[in-house]
Amino acid sequence: MFADDGPLAKHIEGFKVRAPQLTLSESIETAIKEQQALIAEAGTGTGKTFAYLVPALLSGKKVIISTGTKTLQDQLFKRDLPIIRDALGLPIKVSLLKGRSNYLCLHRLSGEGIEHYQLDKATLNDLQEVRRKAGRTQHGDIAELTSIPEDAKVWPIVTSTNDNCLGADCPAYNDCYLVKARRQAMDADVVVVNHHLFFADMSLKEDKFGELLPKAEVIILDEAHQLGDVASKFLGQTLTSRRITELLNDTEVEAITSADGDKQLLQAIDRLRTALAELRLQMGEMSQRAPWDRLKGKSAWLEAKEHFESEWLFLVGILEKLASRAKGLENCWERATELLQTFKQLTANTPEQQIHWYETFSKSFSLNFTPLSVAEPFNDYRAEQEAAWIFTSATLAVGDDFSHFSDNLGIDDAKTVKLDSPFDxxxxxxxxxxxxxxxxxxxxxxxxxxxxxxxxxxxxxxxxxxxxxxxxxxxxxxxxxxxxxxxxxxxxxxxxxxxxxxxxxxxxxxxxxxxxxxxxxxxxxxxxxxxxxxxxxxxxxxxxxxxxxxxxxxxxxxxxxxxxxxxxxxxxxxxxxxxxxxxxxxxxxxxxxxxxxxxxxxxxxxxxxxxxxxxxxxxxxxxxxxxxxxxxxxxx
Ligand code: SF4
The missing domain is CATH 3.40.50.300 (P-loop containing nucleotide triphosphate hydrolases)
Structure with a gap:
């Protein structure tokens, strides 16, 4: 395949055989055939993407490729994958799958409630732009709307979260971009994802539609040096005050659109907002990442927490009474109940083998459990998969030693290969x-x-x-x-x-x-x-x-x-x-x-x-x- 007169040289202009690329590709081919794990460091310029795509596509097996960022994911899917597929002449079905916050939510876009969010002028303009162009996107992927910046405030308003998605009860379910993207992924031979989605699937955090990713026989994790950090985030538990604020905003919209501006509900929302702000205040100055022990004994914080929980219970009680009026109100009631439960867990005792900590920002905060080690859960997950695992990156080894990477993820059965960059x-x-x-x-x-x-x-x-x-x-x-x-x-x-x-x-x-x-x-x-x-x-x-x-x-x-x-x-x-x-x-x-x-x-x-x-x-x-x-x- 990689020879001077092979399919790649014939189809790719300027393609030159590189010895390390060939070695890497052969090692990956063996790992796939024998369903092994391989850890491969490939220096810059080795051509590692082609080196794994060729054996993966030729294997005829179901493949998941996970990359570090959405940009790399797009690059792999739009540029590298079609090149290799065409060069090999294989009729392979490929699909790109991102996390739900990357897809426009038709239900939120069509709802009248959206006008009731307090939006500034720039966000209103962006909203109009999204509405104008949504129908013209191919996959409803927000990256297709290039005229709006990645960090624009409009995105959380026009995309869904696992909290606010109505799932199978949604009137737009059959046309939903996210549902379609997931169906395509189930049906594809090669699915390109990113590490966040990969670990979200592993931790089953996002299970409104069941499993996020299909079962695969080959799992390739590129930019694998990032896995430890991403796994830590997803295998723990986090509650951000932003998530609570989003619930309150959504509930306010429901109060206006589905509950005739119910006064008691609007009052409960306001009271909880005030209690949330007080809770943040009692956590001290911004930009702290601190152990839970520092906060848990503080009497002012405990008082604020008690008050916050009682206001929350008050809101849950009102929502329960109103829930039968509309699907949206019912959803808010369920979310409020679940979030209160999570809040109680994250402010109670520290579970075994978890790091309990909090973080403050200027107006918000997060409460967190992070696993002391991700080795065991990751190892258990791998054991369930019956797949070949390829871990690759330009930076996995310290000198020639891979043990830092493999110990961190509990990988004790992998072969390793290190290929130096061909650069002089x-x-x-x-x-x-x-x-x-x-x-x-x-x-x-x-x-x-x-x-x-x-x-x-x-x-x-x-x-x-x-x-x-x-x-x-x-x-x-x-x-x-x-x-x-x-x-x-x-x-x-x-x-x-x-x-x-x-x-x-x-x-x-x-x-x-x-x-x-x-x-x-x-x-x-x-x-x-x-x-x-x-x-x-x-x-x-x-x-x-x-x-x-x-x-x-x-x-x-x-x-x-x-x-x-x-x-x-x-x-x-x-x-x-x-x-x-x-x-x-x-x-x-x-x-x-x-x-x-x-x-x-x-x-x-x-x-x-x-x-x-x-x-x-x-x-x-x-x-x-x-x-x-x-x-x-x-x-x-
Ligand atoms: S199913 Fe969920 S994500 Fe899809 S349109 Fe409905 S609410 Fe939005």
Whole structure:
């Protein structure tokens, strides 16, 4: 298939055989045939997508492919999958399935109640736009309505949640986009999903229509380094105050449209809103992620909680009386009852093997149980599936060791394979660690980073990603660099991510300041990205309640949390960040990591050994030489 005169070469312009791609594809083919598990790290440029698509499609088995993000999901479904299907000439049925919040809800769109939500002018305009164009979308996927930003407030209004969906009782059930997408997935040979949906199915959180995903014989999890985090989110339990607010908003609309503006109901809604705000107030300042123990004994919080529960019971009682009047009211009554139950669970005792914690935002909060380890539930789920499991990503191993990844997910039966990138990193890139920077805990550190980075940014004339480990450092850099004229600044948060990236690509002299969401899944090829600067080694905040609880569990097992948890996580994150630079055989660039611990600490070696083998230097003159030389080559 991958030969010089094979089907891929015949159908794909510019296709070249790559030895690591062939090895990877053969390993996957064997794993599929023998129904095994395979963990495969494939460096950038290996061509891993084609490497798994070919054996998966040729197997004739039912396949689920899960990717890290919706963008990658769309890319796989619209670009890569059709190429391979056509090259192989196989009549394979494929389907794309996303989570329910990606599909327009016909019931909500058609309902008169929608006008009663308190919408600002921009949202009203967006709503009109959605109504105008909904019928013209092919699948009712909100990504098809490209004129409305991804984070627009209109989306939660025109899409459903498992709470408010009427399921089989819905008058629009037969035309429902979500129902159709799920039916197609059941019928398809290859279904493309994302990790959120995959784990939602596994945890059966979203079961209004029964199972979300069909049974498959081959399960391919791409961007598998994200699985631990996504599994943690879905295998636990969370209640956000936003979910309660949505219930109150929906109930208010029902009160007006189905209960003749019932005064008692409207009053109960108002009282519960006030009690919810008081509850938030008693949780203290915003942006905290804290263990439950910190809150549970506070008398002011307990008082607010008691009051909140009694107001909630009052609302449930009124809804119960009105429920028979309309389907919508009945739905609100059921939701209110279920949510109260969940609230009580999440504010009671901590279950075994769960981390109990809360988080605050400016006006809202969340209450959470997160599993101490996802290994056991994930392992149990795998045991039920009778499928071949392929875990792949460019960043799974620490050095040559996969145990961090496999232990985390409880995978003890997998073969492993590591395929290095075919790029010539020593020639294509230079890895620069500046001299004389203070320790990252030093208050002068952020300024020292900027002073060291500026000459590099001026040298490259922008064309750089400047990646930070905190918003504080990012905002400080944005302020300091604002007056620079040798490049144009693009700051995370100023525009939606896709627009910011498009503007950066177009600028050709941009410096993009970003935090975690730009460390991975972003692909800028060619000269537009000639430099990646990383301010600090990406160690997670040590007092995060999840990290703390997991570290303490490791300590009890006689392990050292830094070595077994913090360090490998941080190495994988750094590999992702550094991996933004060289995306293609023609790419050239500078990787600058400012953190002096990379060379001063023993563990620094583990980071360096996991990074692409670029030419290393601590000398800015060498960086200049490298860059000017590359420039000459390009100009020649
Ligand atoms: S079945 Fe659910 S998602 Fe589909 S249209 Fe009805 S309410 Fe909306």
């Amino acid at each position: 990193f020593a020639r294509q890139g230079i890895f620069y660690v500046p001299r004389d920077l203070p320790d990252p805990n030093n208050p002068a550190y952020n300024d020292a980073v900027l002073a060291a980075a500026l000459p590099v940014l001026r040298l490259t004339g922008g064309r750089a990603f400047f990646l930070f480990t905190s918003f504080k450092a990012l905002h400080h850099a944005a302020e300091v660099l604002a007056s620079e004229r040798s490049f144009e600044l693009f700051i995370q948060g100023d525009q939606p991510k896709s627009q910011l990236l498009a503007a950066f690509r177009q600028s050709k002299r941009g410096v993009l300041l970003g935090t975690s969401s730009f460390w991975e899944g972003v692909d800028v090829r060619g000269e537009a990205l000639s430099c990646v600067i990383i301010d600090k080694l990406p160690f997670a905040t040590p007092d995060d309640p999840i990290l703390k609880a997991r570290a303490s569990a490791l300590r009890q097992q006689g392990k050292i949390p830094f070595l077994h948890y913090h360090l490998p996580n941080s190495i994988i994150a750094l590999k992702q960040g550094a991996g933004r630079l060289i995306r293609d055989v023609e790419d050239r660039g500078i990787l600058m990591i400012c953190d002096p611990r990379l060379v001063a600490k023993d563990y620094g070696r583990s980071f360096i050994q996991s990074l692409p083998p670029m030419t290393r230097t601590r000398d800015f003159a060498k960086v200049r030489q490298f860059f000017e030389r590359q420039h000459e080559i390009i100009s020649d």
